[in-house]
Amino acid sequence: xxxxFLRLRFEGGEVGYGGLPLKMLSELATLERLLWGAAGELxxxxxxxxxxxxxxxxxxxxxxxxxxxTAQIELDFTKDELFLxxxxxxxxxxxxxxxxxxxxARIQAEKTTxxxxxxxxxxxxxxKSLGEVGQLHLESPDEPQVALLDAPTRNxxxxxxxxxxxxxxxxxxxxxxxxxxxxxxxxxxxxxGKRLRGEFREEIEKQLIEALGGYHYGQLIRLDAVLGRDxxxxxxxxxEVREAILLDxxxxxxxxxxxSKLPEGWLDGExxxxxxxxxRWVRGFLRRYYPPTLPPPxxxxxxxxxxxxEWDIQPYMPSLEIDAMGQLGYWHALAPSNPDxxxxxxxxxxxxxxxxxxxxxxxxxxxxxxxxx
Amino acid sequence: MTExxxxxxxxxxxxxxGERPTSQVFTPTSKDQKRLSVYDGDKVSAAEAWEHYTKxxxxxxxxxxxxxxxxxxxxxxxTEEDPLPNFPAHAVxxxxxxxxxxxxxxxxxxLTSLALERGWQYGPYFGST
Numbered sequence: 201x202x203x204x205f206l207r208l209r210f211e212g213g214e215v216g217y218g219g220l221p222l223k224m225l226s227e228l229a230t231l232e233r234l235l236w237g238a239a240g241e242l243x244x245x246x247x248x249x250x251x252x253x254x255x256x257x258x259x260x261x262x263x264x265x266x267x268x269x270t271a272q273i274e275l276d277f278t279k280d281e282l283f284l285x286x287x288x289x290x291x292x293x294x295x296x297x298x299x300x301x302x303x304x305a306r307i308q309a310e311k312t313t314x315x316x317x318x319x320x321x322x323x324x325x326x327x328k329s330l331g332e333v334g335q336l337h338l339e340s341p342d343e344p345q346v347a348l349l350d351a352p353t354r355n356x357x358x359x360x361x362x363x364x365x366x367x368x369x370x371x372x373x374x375x376x377x378x379x380x381x382x383x384x385x386x387x388x389x390x391x392x393g394k395r396l397r398g399e400f401r402e403e404i405e406k407q408l409i410e411a412l413g414g415y416h417y418g419q420l421i422r423l424d425a426v427l428g429r430d431x432x433x434x435x436x437x438x439x440e441v442r443e444a445i446l447l448d449x450x451x452x453x454x455x456x457x458x459x460s461k462l463p464e465g466w467l468d469g470e471x472x473x474x475x476x477x478x479x480r481w482v483r484g485f486l487r488r489y490y491p492p493t494l495p496p497p498x499x500x501x502x503x504x505x506x507x508x509x510e511w512d513i514q515p516y517m518p519s520l521e522i523d524a525m526g527q528l529g530y531w532h533a534l535a536p537s538n539p540d541x542x543x544x545x546x547x548x549x550x551x552x553x554x555x556x557x558x559x560x561x562x563x564x565x566x567x568x569x570x571x572x573x
Numbered sequence: 574m575t576e577x578x579x580x581x582x583x584x585x586x587x588x589x590x591g592e593r594p595t596s597q598v599f600t601p602t603s604k605d606q607k608r609l610s611v612y613d614g615d616k617v618s619a620a621e622a623w624e625h626y627t628k629x630x631x632x633x634x635x636x637x638x639x640x641x642x643x644x645x646x647x648x649x650x651x652t653e654e655d656p657l658p659n660f661p662a663h664a665v666x667x668x669x670x671x672x673x674x675x676x677x678x679x680x681x682x683x684l685t686s687l688a689l690e691r692g693w694q695y696g697p698y699f700g701s702t
Binding site for chain 1: 585587588590591593595596597602603604632633674675678679682683685686
């Protein structure tokens with residue numbers, strides 16, 4: 201069986217001039233996912249232990265009207281009394297809730313509908329082609345019920361989805377783990393393990409692709425971006441990426457593995473193998489304490505079986521030499537142009553968190569260039 | 574040796590992380606007893622020094638960095654010719670006994686910085702001995 205499910209009318213902007221941009225078709229596919237997602241969720245709320253039976257039901261685009269500015273979506277389904285409650289019923293409820301939600305967003309009311317809020321994330325894609333001036337009218341033939349989607353409405357729907365209270369401009373550090381070149385979206389895995397999606401402009405595509413290519417080598421990237429944050433200040437979304445900077449490609453883990461293989465007498469007959477304690481300390485330091493905003497240290501073996509961490513923060517050349525017991529560290533830094541007046545050294549207890557904190561703060565100061573101010 | 578003489582220092586492969594050498598290249602080890610072994614640049618070329626070090630002495634080196642005698646003396650270091658039977662171009666850069674670890678590190682980093690500014694005299698050849 202088939203019945204009209206939704207009528208769409210496009211107005212203004214890119215979509216209003218005698219043709220439907222093809223990219224709008226993918227946005228309409230998002231609309232379908234959104235409706236199915238909502239139908240499933242509404243069903244689960246009433247039937248916690250069951251799954252919405254699909255019943256060979258599908259939404260199909262059946263008509264493009266004059267000038268392609270109107271479209272019709274029909275519901276194609278098999279009537280089968282065995283399956284109750286039906287997917288058709290819940291799809292219709294999802295439609296009703298969706299249209300009501302769009303209207304609430306348009307008149308800037310509070311969201312009161314039963315439409316699942318997280319699914320409104322779909323509006324990051326749906327309606328994107330409308331741009332700033334286009335409009336999409338949605339009409340349900342049953343009620344009748346109408347809704348109007350435009351740029352401000354869409355933005356509000358996205359805000360609801362993200363529970364966003366504020367946006368901030370911040371730097372994000374992480375690894376690019378996915379890029380969709382067609383949709384111009386990417387996924388970044390932050391250093392705390394959280395994953396975020398965002399859209400990108402053509403200007404930064406090259407950097408993102410390079411970062412993706414280096415994902416398995418630990419290629420870190422910094423994104424200067426406008427971020428959505430929830431009321432607790434947690435990052436919920438990447439709104440806009442203004443700049444992407446590939447950071448130092450080196451990652452210390454493979455170097456640490458390489459150093460682990462050094463045999464007794466590695467330094468032309470001299471040189472103890474790197475001790476497990478020193479390796480353990482360096483590993484823990486890098487994993488637990490080391491800020492990704494600082495350049496990764498260069499790692500070298502010491503003839504005594506320890507590890508020397510060195511930084512190319514010019515002109516200071518800071519270093520930390522870890523003893524073979526992994527308990528004492530010797531911190532040293534200088535300004536090579538004036539070694540007498542601008543150097544510091546200190547012995548650190550490596551198991552004392554306050555001294556680790558001091559070390560990190562010093563590194564930050566050197567990195568900022570105000571270590572001796 | 575003159576003030577302008579270059580003193581060649583071999584760089585062990587493990588003392589390179591990527592292309593960056595550690596300042597330990599110019600730090601005497603406990604075995605050195607504060608006397609850093611170098612090749613006298615007046616007696617051999619950098620290539621000859623590398624050939625000798627890796628082929629005759631059988632040690633490992635990815636390349637050679639160099640500092641001048643004058644640069645050493647400016648940092649408070651003495652330099653001496655110290656020919657050995659199988660190593661006639663051998664010379665030493667002598668770190669004062671009284672220097673603290675910190676002072677030794679400061680000077681070693683300064684030497685590394687000067688040497689890197691001068692550039693590699695030979696190599697670096699990654700994967701070589």
